[in-house]
Amino acid sequence: MMSHAVEINNLTKDYEVGFWRKRKVRALDKLSLEVERGEIFGFLGANGAGKTTTIKLLMRLMYPTGGSATILGRDIGDISMHARIGYLPEHPYFYDYLTAREFLEYCAELFGYTRHERKRRAADMLSRVRLEEKSWNKQLRKFSKGMLQRVGLAQALVNDPEVVFLDEPMSGLDPIGRREVRDLIASLRETGTTVFLCSHILADIEVLCDRAAILQRGRLAHAGRLDELRQLGGERGMEITVVGANMPELEARLAGIEGSRLTASPGGARIEVPTEKQVDAALDAVRASGARLVSVHPVGNPLEELFVAKVEMNEGQEEKK
């Protein structure tokens, strides 16, 4: 059987803090999880949850206090496996005075590619991450955050990695930049690349990932398919906006739908139903009242609520100690 892309067993990390490094802070507490080949795996957690610590342990930038992990079936201590993986750090450091093209060629050189191959790969990657060609020969110190993030992604992909680790790849990007990075990550699915995607933003994980793990204060809170995680969050309500309704008629028709709420708004009305299943009945009522439909959308996000609720709960416990 082929090994998992990533397998983590009881991985634990204590940081030694304070002037004499006497006090220990547990940043990661017996984390176990598996990432399958070819999937886009979301690693979600609030700031300080331990995501970057996990990635740094996997990249062998630090040693674990306990536990073990494998990538592509190789122990993380086996550095030769690094030729088959890619990594975008949370705060990448670039050689400012190199141009984008020089930097990429330099990265390719570290993997031992020939001169010709280095040039080909640098150009390939820079177009793949949609960095405009006119910027390829500019020094990186002149780049915007969004452009640097693209260069970082190009760097992480330069060796056609089988698994790529991305630590908050969308951070600091404007909405267009976020969408482009998101599309790029989605395109990795077609090449069969496994993606380990860290983010504290649920929306990014939700649209991209097959499965996700939620980390809270160094501990695994949940792991599973996105639809399973959504169910943990329970039902989500729906909001329907209409115009031109005969209000008494609409009110009478909605009375039969349990938990529905009608609010008049300038020029129209807003209807809320507590579950998705009731949307059809509410739309029947809308039609019968002669109203025109403007929009239907979910109210809130159950996964977000679950996630936020959990964090608050843990904080509450902390205070009691």
Ligand SMILES: Nc1ncnc2c1ncn2[C@@H]1O[C@H](COP(=O)(O)OP(=O)(O)O)[C@@H](O)[C@H]1O
């Ligand atoms: N070098 C370090 N020394 C001491 N504590 C650290 C260090 N790096 C991170 N931490 C602490 O470990 C916890 C997890 O941090 P981190 O892995 O960066 O979380 P995330 O990436 O999820 O935001 C935090 O409480 C953070 O303050």
Ligand SMILES: [Mg+2]
């Ligand atoms: Mg982090």
